[in-house]
Amino acid sequence: MLQRLLPEHGFYLGLMFQEAAARHGRVRVTLDRPLDVAPDAGTDLGYTELADMVDDLAARLWSAGVRPSEHVAIHKRDNVDIVLLACAVSRIGAVPALLSSSLDGGVVAVLLDRLHAPWLITDRAGLESTLSGLDISLARGVLTVDEAPGHTLSLATCAEVPRRPAIRLHPREPSLITHGSGTTGIPRLAVHCPYTMWNRLVPQQALGRATRGEPAALHLSFVHSRFYHLLGVLLHFGSPLLLLVDPDPAHAGPLLAAHRPGIVETHSHTYALWEDLADAPGGPLSNVRAYGSTFDAVHPRTVRRLLGASRRRDPRLVQLYGQSETGPIAFGWCTRRGAGRVRGRRVGTGIPGFTRVRVVDERGRTCPPGATGAIEARTRGRILTYLGAPEQYARQVDRGWWRMGDMGYRDRWGALHLLDREADRISTLDSDLEAEDELLSRMSELREVIIVHGPRREPVPVVCTRGDRPLDADRWRRATGDLPALSEPVQCRFEDLPPTGTWKVKRLEIARLLAAGELPTLSTAPVRG
Known part of the structure; x- marks a missing residue:
């Protein structure tokens, strides 16, 4: 009975930096790119400065009209200020919906429609490219981190507004929306709440206790829920951070x-x-x-x-x-x-x-x-x-x-x-993933190999070499000699493989492009060793 009367546990993004600053003070955070929301702040900041930025951004969002439980889509170029904006949205009780900058405009339009007229935080680059053909009525209002044309409101114009106390929604109310990798089509919008996020955070804190306080370097998608749980663990233990874009x-x-x-x-x-x-x-x-x-x-x-x-x-x-x-x-x-x-x-x-x-x-x-x-x-x-x-x-x-x-x-x-x-399962292979691992272990010159279905359902290895060097045909033949039969390899630049927002490779999209003859391949023919 007592347990039912006590408040449930919750992991609240809007309080994360504030609590870390109170616990650890001015522990340093190093960025490899200045923040788009504060370009003059430099790349060497502390927990305290970042907590203040979150509080300031939250006040600006409230001044712009954002209110508790409203959806706020964040879609801008990749940078650490995506994290600060997500925490600021959460701090006023609204729900950040994190959309990868790698999504094309058509997919963004579908996701905005599913979010039911959300606020949209973006930047000039996005408005002039991915979002250029977007129906603006899909958003309740468009806020930008820089100066942008059209019917938008720059967050810079909301400076010096009064700060507000943090708002905490009920632990089982939606508090964060992220999307899946989209490897099989339109990505789905996953709805998180403080309670479920807390149940992910606690075991990760237990696993991280052995390395508590160690300096940490992260290069992760800022629109993926994993980043926020890992950040929560590191801030809790007071780790100095290097955040890489x-x-x-x-x-x-x-x-x-x-x-x-x-x-x-x-x-x-x-x-x-x-x-x-x-x-x-x-x-x-x-x-x-x-x-x-x-x-x-x-x-x-x-x-x-x-x-x-x-x-x-x-x-x-x-x-x-x-x-x-x-x-x-x-x-x-x-x-x-x-x-x-x-x-x-x-x-x-x-x-x-x-x-x-x-x-x-x-x-x-x-x-x-x-x-x-x-x-x-x-x-x-x-x-x-x-x-x-x-x-x-x-x-x-x-x-x-x-x-x-x-x-x-x-x-x-x-x-x-x-x-x-x-x-992705290929019937002629016990595991295409294990075959890929084996090939990478045998051929150090490979950066990546992805085995996908060919036009006739045959297993086709799509390979990328380090420095895009030509694939050695004799070495490939020796490496694949004891593996189940594979088609001739198709060599590509790694950068030409379609990625998800977390840099996974879209296998089904590669197979589609391959069947349509639209997969960019290297013209250099395999060489003999």
Whole structure:
């Protein structure tokens, strides 16, 4: 009875910086690009300054007319001020809806329609490109972080308005909207609330306790819920931060060398790119105690390179498996000692007290160890619904179990192994993901390889090499000799592969472009070794 009378727990973005500043004061935050909302503030800030910026932006939004529970879409060029704007929207009790700048205008229009006339925060660049053909009536009002033409209101004109106390919605009311990767079409809008977000935050705080206070470097999507939970953990423990927008090794390497992070987290494709930093001058990764991976499993070759770059006594890579709808539902880690035996698709076990994982057959029966089936999870961190598509949400829930959309199996020790996305499965391969891992391990010159369906449902490897060097046909033949039959490889520039907002590769879109003859390929023919 007493528990029902007490307020429920909640993770509130609008209070995150304020609480961190009160607890840790002027811990430093380094940016690699000035903030668009405060270009004169520089790139060396502190918890206290950022908390004040959030409070100031919240006051400006209130002055512009934004009110509690209203949806506020944030769609602007990639930068850390997306985070500050999201926290400011949350601080006045409104609901930030984070839309990736990589979305095209047609998709943005669909999502704005599903948000039911939201406020829109954007910038001149967006209004003159992606949003140029947008029906302005889809938004209640358009606010900009810079000066922009048309019927817009610049947040700069709302300066010096009175500050307001923070507003906290009920823990089970919507508080954040993010979208999925969009790998299979129009991305769905995932609705989070403080209670479900708290149930994701707490286990991640427990996992992060061992590295509390270590300097951290992050290159993550600012529109993904994972960034906010990781930021919540790091702010709670008072970590100095390096927040990167540009992952190019030539740009990020010197900053990492100067910052010397003990914690690093980025996307798996960026980790592959950062293999080049393992032996770079200044030892950019030499002080890393823990790498974090949450979006895709990191390829084993990359794991070995990253762990080998650290000079710490016992560095490890921590793998969290989940999705936007659930948060992390399984975890595991790899040490330098075990890196030679690492299997990239072993994603760990359920999080005790917070998540349970099972693998089921086509009739919903639990599969025995080693048998492949659909992965399902039960977690208190599950989103409330899909905004505008509740029927799609309902189809993925079975008596509290959430269908992850992945195929895999559990071994006899209970560890979960990921094989493929259900939508991407290729019948002639046990696992296209494992085949890709094997090829990357055998051919160091590959930056990425993606196996997709060809026009006749045949498995076609789409490959990207480091520096776009021509693929060595003899090395490719030797590397694939003992694998199931693959079609001739198609070589592309990595930058030409269609990405999601979290830099995943859109496999189904690659297959569509390949079938239509529209996939940009390198004209250089394979060479003989």
